[in-house]
Amino acid sequence: MEELIQTLKEQIIDALNLEEITPEDIDNDAPLFGDGLGLDSIDALELIVILDRFYGIKLANPAEGKEIFKNINTIADYISKNRTK
Amino acid sequence: MTQDSISITGLGILCAIGNDAESVLDSLRKGVSGIRRMKYLSSKHDYLPVGEVQLSEDQMKAMLGIDNPQPMSRTTLMGAIAIRQALQHAGIEDVTGKRVVLINGTTVGGMDLTEKYFQQMKTDDSLLDLPQGNECGKSTVEMAELAGVGTARTCTISTACSSALNSIILGCEMLRADDADIVIAGGSEALSKFHLNGFNTLMILDKQPCRPFDATRAGLNLGEGAAFVVLEKNSAKSLAYVSGYGNRCDAFHQTASSENGEGAYLAMTEALNMAGMKPSDIQYVNAHGTGTPNNDVSESQALKRVFTEKMPYVSSTKSFTGHTTSASGSIETAICILAMQNDFVPANLGWTQQSEGCIAPCLGLSGVQLDNVLCNSFGFGGNDSSLVISKVAHAEISHERPCHEYETASHITLSAEDDLKSLKAFISPMELRRMGTLMKAAHLSALRALKEAGIECPDAIVTATAKGMFSTSIQFLEDINANDEELLKPTLFMQSTHNTISSAIAIRTGCHGYNITYSHSDDSFKWAMYDASRLIRTGKARSVLVGFYDESTPLFDSFDERAGRKPSEPLHAESLVLIRK
Numbered sequence: 001m002e003e004l005i006q007t008l009k010e011q012i013i014d015a016l017n018l019e020e021i022t023p024e025d026i027d028n029d030a031p032l033f034g035d036g037l038g039l040d041s042i043d044a045l046e047l048i049v050i051l052d053r054f055y056g057i058k059l060a061n062p063a064e065g066k067e068i069f070k071n072i073n074t075i076a077d078y079i080s081k082n083r084t085k
Numbered sequence: 086m087t088q089d090s091i092s093i094t095g096l097g098i099l100c101a102i103g104n105d106a107e108s109v110l111d112s113l114r115k116g117v118s119g120i121r122r123m124k125y126l127s128s129k130h131d132y133l134p135v136g137e138v139q140l141s142e143d144q145m146k147a148m149l150g151i152d153n154p155q156p157m158s159r160t161t162l163m164g165a166i167a168i169r170q171a172l173q174h175a176g177i178e179d180v181t182g183k184r185v186v187l188i189n190g191t192t193v194g195g196m197d198l199t200e201k202y203f204q205q206m207k208t209d210d211s212l213l214d215l216p217q218g219n220e221c222g223k224s225t226v227e228m229a230e231l232a233g234v235g236t237a238r239t240c241t242i243s244t245a246c247s248s249a250l251n252s253i254i255l256g257c258e259m260l261r262a263d264d265a266d267i268v269i270a271g272g273s274e275a276l277s278k279f280h281l282n283g284f285n286t287l288m289i290l291d292k293q294p295c296r297p298f299d300a301t302r303a304g305l306n307l308g309e310g311a312a313f314v315v316l317e318k319n320s321a322k323s324l325a326y327v328s329g330y331g332n333r334c335d336a337f338h339q340t341a342s343s344e345n346g347e348g349a350y351l352a353m354t355e356a357l358n359m360a361g362m363k364p365s366d367i368q369y370v371n372a373h374g375t376g377t378p379n380n381d382v383s384e385s386q387a388l389k390r391v392f393t394e395k396m397p398y399v400s401s402t403k404s405f406t407g408h409t410t411s412a413s414g415s416i417e418t419a420i421c422i423l424a425m426q427n428d429f430v431p432a433n434l435g436w437t438q439q440s441e442g443c444i445a446p447c448l449g450l451s452g453v454q455l456d457n458v459l460c461n462s463f464g465f466g467g468n469d470s471s472l473v474i475s476k477v478a479h480a481e482i483s484h485e486r487p488c489h490e491y492e493t494a495s496h497i498t499l500s501a502e503d504d505l506k507s508l509k510a511f512i513s514p515m516e517l518r519r520m521g522t523l524m525k526a527a528h529l530s531a532l533r534a535l536k537e538a539g540i541e542c543p544d545a546i547v548t549a550t551a552k553g554m555f556s557t558s559i560q561f562l563e564d565i566n567a568n569d570e571e572l573l574k575p576t577l578f579m580q581s582t583h584n585t586i587s588s589a590i591a592i593r594t595g596c597h598g599y600n601i602t603y604s605h606s607d608d609s610f611k612w613a614m615y616d617a618s619r620l621i622r623t624g625k626a627r628s629v630l631v632g633f634y635d636e637s638t639p640l641f642d643s644f645d646e647r648a649g650r651k652p653s654e655p656l657h658a659e660s661l662v663l664i665r666k
Contacts, residue, residue, distance in 0.1 A: 015574075017518040038515055041341065045288060045575040053572045062288045 005076050011054060015046045028072040036071070044069055056084035090478035091257045092323035093314050095175025097167035097271075098419040100310030100406045101136030105170060110423045113431045116449055118405050120294045120306050125159075126276045127201075129570040133290050135276060136308025136407025138163060149231055156202070156215075158195040161224045163311035164273030165231035171269060172234070175315035176322075185237040186265040187229050188256050190248025190272030192411045192582055194221035194241075194604075196558075197275040203562055206644065213648040216641055220551055221583065222606030224273075234269065240612050243411070243553065243583035243604040245464035246373075247332075248272050249312070250414025250472055251601055254330045256316045258619060261486070271313030271415030279562060280410065281307055282570050283578035287340055295376035295408075296435035297401035298385065298443045305375040308407020312415035314422075325422045328457070328475040329362065331355025334546070334600035335467025336591040340579045341379050346387025348469035349373075351597055353391045353459060356471040360479060362457060364392045367473070369430055369458040371417045372446070374401020375408050384461065385443040397459075398447040404434035414462035414470065421474050425455045465579075466588020468600055487624040490666040494538035494628075497530045501656040505529055512593075519576055521557050523636040526658035527586045528593070531632055535594070538662035544626035545599035546587050547617040549609035549633045553583035559638045586634055599626065609633070610659075621665050633659040 009023035016039070030036045033044070044065050051057040057079065059065060068078045099105065101119025102112035112119065123131045125141060138159075145162035146153070149169070168187070172178075195218035199206075206212045217223060225241045242251045249272025256270035284290050284307060291304035316327070333355060335348025342349070357364060373384055381401075388399060402420050403409075409416050424431055432449030439445055456476050463469045499505075505525045508517065511532045520528070535543065561577040579585075584602040591600050599620060603612040610633040620626040637653035645652055 017576075019518055020514045042339075042519075042575055042579055045286060048288070049286075049572055049574065 001076060001080065004080060005072060008076055008079070009072065011050050012047070015050055016043050026072060031071055032069055051079070055079050057082050089261060089318050091260055091327040092317050092320035093325045093327065093422060094317050094320050094323055095171045095177070095315035096312065096324065096419045096422060097170025097174060098312040098416060099138050099163055099167055100409060100416050101138060101308050102405050104138065104140060106419065106423060109420070110427065112405065113420065113423065114429060116432050116434065118294060118434050120407050126278065126281065128278050128281055130281060130285060132292060133281065134294055134306050136306060136409065137276060138310055151231065156198055158198040158218060158224060159275035159309070160191055160193050160195060160197055160273050161227050161231065163275065164189060164228040167271065167273065167311035167313045168228060168232035168234065168269055171313040171315050177267065177315065180234065180267065183266040185234060185267045185269070186240065186256065186259055187225065187234060187237045188240045188242065188252040188268065188270040189225040189228060190242045190252040190411050190414065191221050191224060191274055192243050192245055192248060193274050193277050193280065194224040195219050196279055197277045200278050200562060203566060210647060213644055216644040220606050221604040222551060222609065225605065228273065237269070239605065241603065241605040243602050244468035245466065245582040245584050246410050247414055247462040247464035247468045247470045248411035250418065250460065250462035250470040251332060253314060253327065253415060253418060253472060254332055254470060255616065257327050257330065260316055260318045262619065268316040269313050270316060271311065272412040273311035274309055274409055274411040276307055276309040278565060278570070282565055282573055283561065283581065286573045286575035286578050289377045291376060294435055295404055297372070297374035297376040297404055297433055298381050298440060298446045299436045300438035300440035302376045302378060302381060302440070304377050305403065306407040308409040310406060310409045310412050310416050312412060312419040314415065314418060325425055326475045326478045327472060328479045329356040329360025329473035330471065331359065332470045332599050332601065334588065334591040334597050335469055336595055336597050337467050338592070339466055339585065339588065342383035342463065342467065344383060344386065346383040348467045348597065349384055349387035349461065349463060350390045352469040352471040353387065353461065356459065356473045360473040362473065365395060367397045367457050367459050368453065368455045369424065370397055370399045371421050371458065371460045372399050372401045373461040373463045374403055374433070376403060380463070382442045388444050396444060398430045398450065399444050400431055400433035400447045402431050417462065418460050418472060418474065421458045421460050425458060425474065425476055428452055428454055464584065465582050466584050467591070468584055468588060489621055489624055491618055491621040491663045492666050494662040494664045495534045496661045497534045497537070499526050499530045499658040519580065521580070522656060523554065523556065523634055523658070524580065524586060524589065526656055527632060527634040528590065530658040530660040531590050531630060534660035534662050535630060538664065540628050540662060542594045542596050543628045543630040543662065545620050545629045546591055546596055547613045547629055547631050548587035548602045549613035550583055550586065550602060550604055551606050551609050551635050553604060554581050554585050555636050556638045557581050559640055586632065590630065617663050621663055627665045629663045631661045631663060633657065
């Protein structure tokens with residue numbers, strides 16, 4: 001799980017161009033949207049592309065992302081249960 | 086005292102429900118939608134229903150009498166057909182001695198052709214003229230020639246999905262200022278793999294026929310088409326009259342509308358005020374109504390704010406035509422005129438279930454007299470415009486048009502050599518992370534110009550760009566090809582429309598005022614200056630931020646080099662603040 005979390009953080013930093021942020025800066029339990037890291041609705045769409053590209057998970061409805069993308073732990077948990085690659 | 090009225094004396098239209106006004110009218114009255122399975126566009130995502138014009142490029146060429154095997158852009162061909170129809174309808178044959186202006190709204194321009202030959206152009210020297218046709222302005226000029234009005238002055242507006250309505254607004258202003266005798270205004274937009282994939286990354290395309298304002302709505306269907314109207318002053322033979330208009334900016338988000346529909350509310354209110362009308366004077370609203378969860382609830386909120394006492398009939402005809410993006414404003418203006426002339430309210434197809442927060446649309450009604458209708462057209466970046474169309478001429482609120490002089494309060498020009506790091510003083514890293522070089526340079530020059538002029542939020546923002554967000558667009562096109570239309574980045578698409586910079590600066594400065602982008606090749610800046618000075622002259626703005634932003638890309642530089650054309654400037658970002666003297 002720890003390896004997945006580290007890879008996932010790197011993928012997020014790269015896809016969202018979070019140039020000044022390192023994986024260590026992102027707390028696994030901290031909210032990614034709103035008051036936390038401050039991501040927005042377009043970032044949520046980029047996260048959907050990450051799930052598809054690296055883990056073979058296709059979300060049909062962006063609304064599904066709301067629960068999954070709460071924090072790094074929730075995403076990693078969802079990936080480990082649903083990945084197809 | 087002047088009491089000019091703006092007459093609409095002709096219209097031309099082709100879209101998914103017909104190739105001329107008569108067949109469009111017939112489909113509207115019968116309630117037959119044009120949203121079908123994809124036939125002319127070639128895309129992997131052919132399961133997405135679209136509203137295509139049921140003509141091949143060859144059939145369009147034949148209609149125009151073009152005997153030329155060279156590939157041509159659908160945007161250009163459709164536009165030329167609609168312009169010809171409009172002129173014929175208006176009974177205009179000879180324009181000798183008349184000052185004719187053609188104003189076209191488009192974002193795709195010749196991109197439908199560029200994307201088709203994108204890989205081939207990289208190696209095939211016989212295709213080296215094609216990249217030039219990518220520019221929106223080039224498409225307009227070619228359209229004018231094909232339509233037989235090659236001597237007209239031409240202009241191109243690109244404010245994404247409100248482009249065509251803004252063309253009509255500029256046309257009216259030019260007539261009022263006596264800068265033209267005849268204006269042909271509207272827009273044309275072909276479906277492209279580019280924006281089909283782009284909207285797909287935003288996850289706002291419905292796999293079923295769209296259902297605007299319905300509780301189960303799940304997005305829009307893209308459509309294509311062109312429509313133009315002929316505008317003249319005080320004509321004795323009018324189809325209808327333009328009695329008011331408003332252009333405002335939501336200044337909220339690049340691809341989403343604000344919850345209370347502020348930009349839409351301001352645009353509708355401005356249009357009604359200009360027409361000297363009360364909300365109760367309007368019998369029908371042709372809504373922007375795309376069918377996305379966000380647009381329809383936001384527009385409904387704005388409608389409820391404007392029409393507090395009694396909601397007029399409202400429907401979205403995108404349920405017939407699909408969302409024809411940059412052409413939608415003039416296509417729906419034409420539909421409003423047809424409805425007005427034939428006493429009916431077009432249906433909002435697909436609606437069965439009331440959605441919380443939304444208006445209840447009209448499902449079609451005949452035998453209704455429509456004296457005044459409102460047509461809404463909103464674009465990415467919150468470029469929101471509204472038009473009031475009337476059956477009879479309304480005496481405009483008779484006052485002298487003011488004539489103020491302007492001066493330049495500040496003027497900043499940046500090039501590729503300039504250090505953009507100082508932008509950090511204005512913008513946080515979280516916001517900077519998405520910006521490409523052109524966007525950064527544009528922001529730096531604009532924010533410095535505003536600071537130097539001592540203005541935090543200008544009254545209006547007028548932008549010029551020949552090529553738009555060029556490197557972003559080309560990157561998206563490269564990705565479409567490299568990844569076979571999969572795994573594309575929404576971040577790239579959301580910044581790919583020509584009006585991205587103008588609306589991003591509006592969002593940053595909180596400017597809800599007039600906002601427009603001119604994309605007419607080398608004349609883009611000239612048109613922007615014309616419009617900006619007009620705003621000050623007529624008292625509509627006391628301060629205007631004018632910007633001129635363009636960039637080249639290595640790929641298109643290589644095309645120019647191979648073709649022996651002079652190289653483009655790598656980066657140009659110029660911002661001025663004009664103020665009333």
